[in-house]
Amino acid sequence: MASYSxxxxxxxxxxxxxxxxxxxxxxxxxxxGKGQAFNRTKLKNLKTGKTIExxxxxxDSLEAADIHEQEMQYLFSDGEEWHFMDPESFEQxxxxxxxxxxxxxxxxxxxxxxxxxxxxxxxxxxPPNHVELAVVETDPGLRGDTATGGTxxxxxxxxxxxxxxxxxxxxxxxRCDTRTGEYLSRVKT
Amino acid sequence: MTxxxxxxxxxxxxxxxxxxxxxxxxxxxETLDARDWLEIDAPVLIDSPDFEPNIALFRATLxxxxxxxxxxxxxxxxxxRLLCAYPDLPGAYYLGPVFRAFEAGRRHNPEFTMLEWYDNxxxxxxxxxxxxxxxxxxxxxxGLSPAAVERHDYGALFHQHCALDPYHADTDxxxxxxxxxxxxxADPADMARDDWLDLLMSLAIxxxxxxxxxxxxxxxxxxxxxxxxLQTSSFEGREIRTxxxxxxxxxxxxxxxxxxxxxxxxxxxxxxxxxxxHGPSPSQQRFLAALAHGLPECSGVAMGxxxxxxxxxxxxxxxxxxxxxxxxx
Numbered sequence: 223m224a225s226y227s228x229x230x231x232x233x234x235x236x237x238x239x240x241x242x243x244x245x246x247x248x249x250x251x252x253x254x255g256k257g258q259a260f261n262r263t264k265l266k267n268l269k270t271g272k273t274i275e276x277x278x279x280x281x282d283s284l285e286a287a288d289i290h291e292q293e294m295q296y297l298f299s300d301g302e303e304w305h306f307m308d309p310e311s312f313e314q315x316x317x318x319x320x321x322x323x324x325x326x327x328x329x330x331x332x333x334x335x336x337x338x339x340x341x342x343x344x345x346x347x348x349p350p351n352h353v354e355l356a357v358v359e360t361d362p363g364l365r366g367d368t369a370t371g372g373t374x375x376x377x378x379x380x381x382x383x384x385x386x387x388x389x390x391x392x393x394x395x396x397r398c399d400t401r402t403g404e405y406l407s408r409v410k411t
Numbered sequence: 412m413t414x415x416x417x418x419x420x421x422x423x424x425x426x427x428x429x430x431x432x433x434x435x436x437x438x439x440x441e442t443l444d445a446r447d448w449l450e451i452d453a454p455v456l457i458d459s460p461d462f463e464p465n466i467a468l469f470r471a472t473l474x475x476x477x478x479x480x481x482x483x484x485x486x487x488x489x490x491x492r493l494l495c496a497y498p499d500l501p502g503a504y505y506l507g508p509v510f511r512a513f514e515a516g517r518r519h520n521p522e523f524t525m526l527e528w529y530d531n532x533x534x535x536x537x538x539x540x541x542x543x544x545x546x547x548x549x550x551x552x553x554g555l556s557p558a559a560v561e562r563h564d565y566g567a568l569f570h571q572h573c574a575l576d577p578y579h580a581d582t583d584x585x586x587x588x589x590x591x592x593x594x595x596x597a598d599p600a601d602m603a604r605d606d607w608l609d610l611l612m613s614l615a616i617x618x619x620x621x622x623x624x625x626x627x628x629x630x631x632x633x634x635x636x637x638x639x640x641l642q643t644s645s646f647e648g649r650e651i652r653t654x655x656x657x658x659x660x661x662x663x664x665x666x667x668x669x670x671x672x673x674x675x676x677x678x679x680x681x682x683x684x685x686x687x688x689h690g691p692s693p694s695q696q697r698f699l700a701a702l703a704h705g706l707p708e709c710s711g712v713a714m715g716x717x718x719x720x721x722x723x724x725x726x727x728x729x730x731x732x733x734x735x736x737x738x739x740x
Binding site for chain 1: 516519594610612668713
């Protein structure tokens with residue numbers, strides 16, 4: 223497996239750290255004029271999502287991580303595993319609950335997702351930034367109240383719960399931002 | 412850093428900064444010329460004496476791959492040979508490029524501008540005074556008022572910020588202090604004592620130096636003397652050997668490094684490591700022959716001109732004070 227020396231460290235590089243794949247977030251070269259050089263590096267563990275800081279003696283190296291990211295279509299979940307398809311090769315792969323994590327609440331069949339593969343196995347799934355999902359459960363709408371503030375929770379078809387304006391009714395399709403978990407607008411159906 | 416690739420044809424420094432840069436270099440030269448010191452052209456392409464263990468040199472090769480020397484990381488050997496040959500010179504300086512492989516970052520560019528001078532007859536105290544006065548002159552040249560000056564002993568800084576004695580603490584104690592400062596070292600087993608000291612100095616102490624002051628640090632451990640002579644000092648009532656060396660920081664930014672220079676040819680040969688199987692290279696032989704002839708008592712100071720301009724202009728990145736840093740070349 224290839225490895226990267228500290229001289230090659232830069233943001234975005236995928237490396238192995240403590241047995242897990244990690245993404246270099248930030249790298250700072252530190253050196254007293256006459257002294258030993260160090261790289262102070264921030265790395266994000268791609269399995270746990272946790273960011274840590276680690277100091278390397280310059281010249282050290284880290285093994286490259288076999289990571290790649292791919293657009294894949296979400297097919298279905300059997301309750302334990304989530305099934306995705308490569309739209310070009312039609313090859314299907316399965317992701318575990320751990321890999322899908324909080325993204326599960328946004329996953330709608332047929333939607334295209336960003337899947338991170340480590341050694342060919344999905345370790346992270348990100349839903350599209352914007353999704354259109356139907357409301358399956360919310361308090362009855364308040365007619366006429368279209369302008370003033372006030373929100374209520376609405377449960378969507380994939381399980382996510384978002385805050386929506388009071389006029390939203392069950393059966394309506396909403397556009398939401400999965401990064402913030404916020405309602406954006408109604409979608410005319 | 413997030414600048415689009417197609418925009419990297421542009422200089423990193425603004426037109427105003429380039430004007431300040433030109434004014435700064437002009438004023439440094441005027442000040443040193445007024446002392447009747449000679450500006451010297453040291454060779455940039457040198458035979459490769461690796462006399463600095465922590466500095467990697469760029470190797471030069473001929474088109475057919477034959478080694479042709481290295482780019483200098485400092486004009487030190489040439490400048491000292493010059494003083495050995497002409498001991499009546501009051502002083503000599505070099506203002507030009509030096510090269511250090513792999514040193515790239517917010518505060519480092521692999522090619523940078525060094526002002527290095529040798530003051531014939533000067534003690535370490537004189538060298539400190541000259542350095543501070545030159546920096547204050549540079550401030551004035553850019554319309555800035557003089558900066559406050561703080562002086563600290565290396566031992567006292569470690570005592571204050573890391574609660575340890577850097578001259579005697581063992582590696583375990585130093586490693587613990589790093590841990591207390593939130594520094595997580597990837598391979599602690601690979602860290603020598605001086606590595607820990609350098610790490611703590613860079614990450615636990617420098618960031619805590621007063622950002623608006625010039626800070627002079629003296630009392631470096633004997634193991635970090637490089638080409639400085641050794642002296643006897645005392646720390647917490649104990650007699651210790653320290654390097655006749657100082658550093659000047661502008662805020663937490665290292666600006667200059669000076670020595671009361673080592674003149675003993677035998678000690679110098681030992682520090683160059685030329686007693687090993689390889690023997691001295693031709694340029695090391697010439698340097699040692701010059702020292703055997705006699706280097707006058709002198710102090711030498713190296714100042715990073717780009718760093719100085721960073722501090723004077725408040726630039727966070729060396730790219731902002733260089734016309735074309737490595738990322739634009």
